Each structure stands twice: as structure tokens, then as C-alpha cells.
Amino acid sequence: MGVARYIRDPKDAIQEVIYQSGIKVKPVYGPKDLEEVGFDYEKDLGDPGEYPFTRGIHPLGYRSRAWTTRQYTGFGTPEETNQRFKWMISQGQTGLNVAFDLPTQMGLDSDDPRAEGEVGRVGMAVDSLRDFEIAFQGIQLDRIGTGLTINAIATVMLAMYQAVAEKFGFAKERISATPQNDILKEMIGRGAWIFPVEPAVRLVGDCIAYAAKELPQCNPVSICGYHIRESGATPVQEIAYAFQIANAYIQELVNRGLRPDDFVGRFSFNLNVFGNLWEQVAKFRAARKLWARNLRERWDVKEKKNLFLRGLFGGGGSGLTKEQPENNIIRGAFYGLAAALSGAQTTALCSYDEAYTIPTARAALLSLRTLEIIMEEVGLRDTVDPLAGSYFIESLTKQMEEKILQEMKRVDELGGMVQAVATGYIQREVARQAYEFEKGIQSGEIVKVGVNKYTEGDTLQEVELHEYDESWAEKQIAALQQVRRERHNREVTRLLKELESTARAGQNVMPVLVECCKAYATVGEMTGVFREVFGEWQEPSIF
Numbered sequence: 001m002g003v004a005r006y007i008r009d010p011k012d013a014i015q016e017v018i019y020q021s022g023i024k025v026k027p028v029y030g031p032k033d034l035e036e037v038g039f040d041y042e043k044d045l046g047d048p049g050e051y052p053f054t055r056g057i058h059p060l061g062y063r064s065r066a067w068t069t070r071q072y073t074g075f076g077t078p079e080e081t082n083q084r085f086k087w088m089i090s091q092g093q094t095g096l097n098v099a100f101d102l103p104t105q106m107g108l109d110s111d112d113p114r115a116e117g118e119v120g121r122v123g124m125a126v127d128s129l130r131d132f133e134i135a136f137q138g139i140q141l142d143r144i145g146t147g148l149t150i151n152a153i154a155t156v157m158l159a160m161y162q163a164v165a166e167k168f169g170f171a172k173e174r175i176s177a178t179p180q181n182d183i184l185k186e187m188i189g190r191g192a193w194i195f196p197v198e199p200a201v202r203l204v205g206d207c208i209a210y211a212a213k214e215l216p217q218c219n220p221v222s223i224c225g226y227h228i229r230e231s232g233a234t235p236v237q238e239i240a241y242a243f244q245i246a247n248a249y250i251q252e253l254v255n256r257g258l259r260p261d262d263f264v265g266r267f268s269f270n271l272n273v274f275g276n277l278w279e280q281v282a283k284f285r286a287a288r289k290l291w292a293r294n295l296r297e298r299w300d301v302k303e304k305k306n307l308f309l310r311g312l313f314g315g316g317g318s319g320l321t322k323e324q325p326e327n328n329i330i331r332g333a334f335y336g337l338a339a340a341l342s343g344a345q346t347t348a349l350c351s352y353d354e355a356y357t358i359p360t361a362r363a364a365l366l367s368l369r370t371l372e373i374i375m376e377e378v379g380l381r382d383t384v385d386p387l388a389g390s391y392f393i394e395s396l397t398k399q400m401e402e403k404i405l406q407e408m409k410r411v412d413e414l415g416g417m418v419q420a421v422a423t424g425y426i427q428r429e430v431a432r433q434a435y436e437f438e439k440g441i442q443s444g445e446i447v448k449v450g451v452n453k454y455t456e457g458d459t460l461q462e463v464e465l466h467e468y469d470e471s472w473a474e475k476q477i478a479a480l481q482q483v484r485r486e487r488h489n490r491e492v493t494r495l496l497k498e499l500e501s502t503a504r505a506g507q508n509v510m511p512v513l514v515e516c517c518k519a520y521a522t523v524g525e526m527t528g529v530f531r532e533v534f535g536e537w538q539e540p541s542i543f
Contacts, residue, residue, distance in 0.1 A: 120476060236403045
């Protein structure tokens with residue numbers, strides 16, 4: 001999984017190791033190295049479950065509770081997705097993580113001309129509450145948590161999740177949903193944005209403020225350093241940018257008069273496990289420490305549990321290759337190991353065939369079994385933070401901490417994350433890093449097994465693919481048209497006008513969105529209101 005640069009002599013002996021974060025690694029570490037970085041047990045490490053939580057947020061770590069397994073799932077119609085949900089749960093999966101197709105992510109109904117060819121291709125198509133009713137039929141929403149991997153219209157999807165839970169008889173106070181809801185990340189590293197920066201951040205704030213009051217078990221935002229890293233950022237930039245995004249959302253809520261202690265405890269993070277094993281472990285240990293310190297020192301957060309860095313550490317999609325795809329099974333095992341050594345609360349692994357397409361059932365099951373083998377057979381639950389006290393790991397954690405702080409300071413000097421994204425600064429930095437990484441692969445300075453070393457020529461191995469079915473779109477559009485015929489259209493029109501007036505008045509849109517969803521307003525209709533009020537974002541040129 002390593003992506004470090006190794007400088008070798010003519011006899012292949014390693015002369016120098018340089019991590020992506022720019023940290024040079026010595027061949028041997030000892031007590032003097034800890035002195036040189038100013039390591040202090042109480043200040044930098046502490047006991048598990050105690051501030052600054054470097055060793056994890058629970059005193060007994062995985063002994064008290066294993067990590068949640070939450071494989072990314074969703075494709076085609078809600079019927080197909082419901083079947084996959086139930087099958088993964090029957091195989092031992094302990095959480096759901098919903099993939100939405102691109103039209104849904106962009107707020108388009110399945111019969112919108114711009115959705116042609118994409119309905120159900122990379123995730124589940126959702127047009128109205130009817131689709132959620134089918135997708136979550138027979139699933140105990142008060143017993144299993146659900147990630148909703150969507151951002152620009154996360155308000156709509158969280159409202160729809162509440163609506164379907166209440167229709168099935170589950171109290172909204174008992175359900176646990178985690179919409180990704182991180183639009184600044186989309187603008188930096190993925191591209192599924194719709195609205196301009198300021199109203200987009202406002203919608204994120206609406207979700208958080210509403211959940212703090214009405215949905216106490218939900219995590220209304222999952223700040224996604226994952227996609228920033230996948231787009232090219234270094235591990236240092238991944239954490240620094242994620243924390244500065246979180247600070248921007250906190251500021252949005254503080255500007256509304258809320259206290260950080262009232263809502264920040266439900267913040268979640270989605271962070272990446274791809275890269276050098278030791279650099280990843282140090283990244284997560286430094287991140288827990290810095291997040292707690294950031295909340296206490298910058299935002300005066302006092303409640304201990306509100307200082308926890310919680311979230312999903314996993315994925316690793318950028319580490320996978322089309323070449324020799326079975327190698328991805330091995331890579332996934334090491335990514336799972338890195339996540340466990342890092343103290344992940346929740347983990348999902350990209351499957352070996354995801355360099356080609358969404359995973360087959362067999363590939364998804366292999367990823368789940370990988371995590372279960374690590375959990376049940378390898379010994380990762382024996383003791384808390386087994387690498388604690390290592391001269392190397394503690395020195396590396398301190399160096400990572402300093403570099404993350406430097407990057408955060410740079411963003412502050414630019415006026416904060418909203419400004420840095422609006423001007424394109426962050427996008428340029430990430431693009432530059434992606435370019436440097438690709439140059440390293442092409443030159444062979446960064447080794448990728450099967451790609452630029454130990455290759456097998458141009459022949460690609462056969463991979464069983466989860467093929468796209470064009471009939472999904474026809475079924476989905478027919479179902480959408482039926483919903484439009486059967487619903488109370490006058491009530492839908494009234495609620496959409498109320499949504500428009502609420503959005504124009506700058507009030508929280510969540511309560512009326514819940515009512516719109518219950519009346520079977522479509523995703524395209526609700527998003528259309530926001531497009532009319534807010535307009536669309538014009539991305540700045542970064543080159």
C-alpha cells in the first residue's frame with residue numbers, strides 16, 4: 001500500500017524514504033527521537049479514552065466494541081438495492097452505506113433529459129419517497145445506522161429518511177442517519193455541486209441545526225477528507241482541509257446563535273486509508289489529538305464526548321488498480337489492517353473490482369469477510385492502540401501534527417475555508433499534488449505493483465463485472481410517472497411554494513422539506529426550487 005518515495009543505491013539498498021507528507025524516515029528510532037520532537041506522555045498521548053484521545057476515544061477500544069462494517073451499497077432501482085441491503089446484513093454487515101446514482105446526486109429526476117444513460121448506473125436512483133419506501137422495506141431503522149453518500153441535496157435526503165422512518169413507525173428520535181452533507185469537499189475534490197458556495201454552506205447548516213433539535217441520534221454531516229485525498233491531496237492536506245471545512249460549518253452555526261457544544265458532538269468524518277501504513281496510522285492518531293484541541297481551544301467546547309473524532313476510516317479506492325485486479329484483494333486486507341491499527345470506529349473497504357465498476361456481490365462479500373477476518377482472527381481486538389509508545393510511531397505522529405497545523409494556518413491566512421474554496425486555492429493545491437503523484441508513478445519513483453513494476457505486459461485479467469442494465473431506467477421512469485399521477489398534486493404545489501418562500505426568507509428549509517417528501521414531491525422538484533432561489537455555482541478556473 002506504500003506510496004512513499006524510496007531513494008536506492010545501485011545495489012538496491014534503501015538510502016532515503018520520503019513520505020507523501022514530506023516527512024523523511026530514519027532507518028532506526030530511539031528515545032532521543034522522542035526528545036527531539038518534544039514528546040510528552042500526558043500532553044501528546046495520554047490514556048485511551050482520555051484527552052487528547054490520541055490512543056482512541058474509548059478506554060477499552062475494540063475490546064468493548066468492534067468497529068462497524070459499512071460497505072458502500074446501492075445500484076439500479078430501489079428494489080435491487082433493497083435486496084443487496086438485506087443480503088449484506090444477513091452476511092454480518094452491521095451498518096448501511098447508500099450509494100446514489102449521479103442524477104439523484106445532482107438533484108435531477110430520472111426522466112430529466114440530463115439523466116439519460118446514468119439512471120441507476122453508479123448507485124440507487126431516487127425520485128421520491130416511494131423509492132425510499134422500497135429501498136428500506138423490512139429494515140429495522142431504529143437498530144441499524146445508515147450512511148447517505150450525498151452532498152448537494154443532503155437536506156432533501158435527510159428529510160426523506162425521516163419521512164420514510166416515520167411512515168414505517170420509527171420515531172425520528174430513534175433513527176441514526178449520516179448524510180455526507182459536505183459540499184465544500186465536493187467543490188474541492190469530486191464535482192457533484194449545484195449551488196454557489198454561500199447558499200450551499202447554508203444548506204449544510206440547516207441540516208446540522210435541524211438535527212441538533214429534532215434528530216438526536218443522527219450525524220448531520222460527515223466531513224469528507226476521503227474524496228480530497230482521492231483527488232490528490234497528501235495525508236497532511238486531507239486532515240488539514242477536512243478540519244478547516246469543519247471549522248467553516250461550525251462558524252455557520254455559531255453565526256446563527258448556536259453553541260458548538262450543542263451540535264459538534266454529532267459531527268462525523270469520512271477519512272481515507274490509502275498510502276503508506278505507518279503514515280496512515282500516524283495521520284489518524286494526530287488527527288484525533290488535533291480535532292480535540294481544535295474544539296477546546298478554538299471553539300471552547302467543554303463536554304468530553306463532544307471532543308471525540310468519530311467516523312469512518314476506510315475505502316482506499318485510489319490504491320486499487322485495473323492491472324492485476326486480484327492484487328486489490330491483498331491491498332484491501334492491508335487497508336483494513338491500517339484502519340484497525342488507527343482506531344477506526346467504522347470501516348468500509350473498496351472491493352477488488354471497483355477499479356472497473358460498482359462491486360459484484362462476490363467482491364462486496366470478500367471485502368466484508370476481509371474486515372471480519374481482521375476483527376475475529378488476527379488479534380486486532382486484543383489490546384488498545386498496540387503501536388502506542390513506539391519511538392517511530394510517536395515521533396511520526398508529532399511530525400504529522402506539526403505539518404497539519406502548518407497547513408491549517410495557511411488556510412486561516414487566506415481567510416478561511418469558504419474563501420479558499422471560492423477562489424480556487426484549495427483546488428489548485430490538490431490538482432498540483434495529483435500531478436506530482438502521477439509523475440512519480442510514471443517515472444517509477446513511486447512503485448505500484450503490477451502497474452510500473454512486476455507487470456505482466458498489456459494483458460488484463462478477466463474480471464466478472466456488475467453490468468449496467470438499461471431496463472433500470474425504464475422501470476424507474478415508469479414508477480416516477482405513477483407517483484405523479486397518484487399523489488395530491490395541488491398539495492405538492494402548495495408545499496413547493498412554501499419551500500420557495502422559506503428559502504428566500506433565509507429560514508431553515510428542513511421542516512418544510514420533510515412535508516414535501518411526505519407529499520411525494522420529487523427530488524427534481526425540490527431541487528428545482530433551490531436552483532431558482534440560489535442559482536448555480538460557476539467554478540473558478542484553477543489553471
